[in-house]
Amino acid sequence: MNQAKYEELPLYTYEELANATDNFQSNKRIGKGGFGPVYKGMLFDGREIAVKRLSNSSTQGIEEFMNEAVLISKLQHRNLVRLLGCCIDREEKMLVYEYMPNKSLDAYIFDANKPSLLDWRRRVIIVESIGRALLYLHRDSRLKIIHRDLKASNILLDEELKPKLSDFGLARIFGGNDDQANTNRVAGT
Structure with missing residues (x-):
């Protein structure tokens, strides 16, 4: 993946998000949508986050997923939940939002x-x-x-x-x- 193309969107590793959510424990699960479960987490810097772990059955490719994530991350309005970054590590696709x-x-x-x-x-x-x-x-x-x-x-x-x-x-x-x-x-x- 060409990182320069997506440098405006922070990329998180699987390990970072697993640590933030206590390995995606069920007690950290705060919701479930049609695209997968959502977990509450805390980054090392103390920021609370919500991690949407997209289901593996998604047919969306990595390039398409990243393009959509970059577009959504550019939306800025006080009444929209902010997308903070994403993860495309270990065959996983996850979105990281403000909590x-x-x-x-x-x-x-x-x-x-x-x-x-x-x-x-x-x-x-x-x-x-x-x-x-x-x-x-x-x-x-x-x-x-x-x-x-x-x-x-x-x-x-x-x-x-x-x-x-x-x-x-x-x-x-x-x-x-x-x-x-x-x-x-x-x-x-």
Whole structure:
């Protein structure tokens, strides 16, 4: 792999991510998506991370995976979960994201004990913030991206309950001059 082509995206080794997640122990597992499990970890510098370990059944090649990771890592908006790097070591493909300590919005909406933590003012802030993130993806970023899987479990909450949109696994990237995109497959929920 030509490292110069991808130098803007930090590459982690399998060992670094295994150490960060206690060897991908089940007690470090914080979620599971259609593309594989997600683990909480801590890097040597003390940063908390979320590691998405993509399933081995993925047909995406390394070059395609790296190109997509580089593109996503260039997205910068305060309401998008940041991609910090990736791993393509030992036949593994993993994405490393910033860790969001308050989990996903669905944990608050659908848990009978937690809805009171999200008063109407907080809910309006969440809706406006995710709207701004979608506007950025669809219209204002250099890359035009259609998320295609917007749901409460893909809206993560930081330590202050500020929302960030996550999970670009089903996203569709299209040309900067295009104003519409067609897909041949129904995606998401």
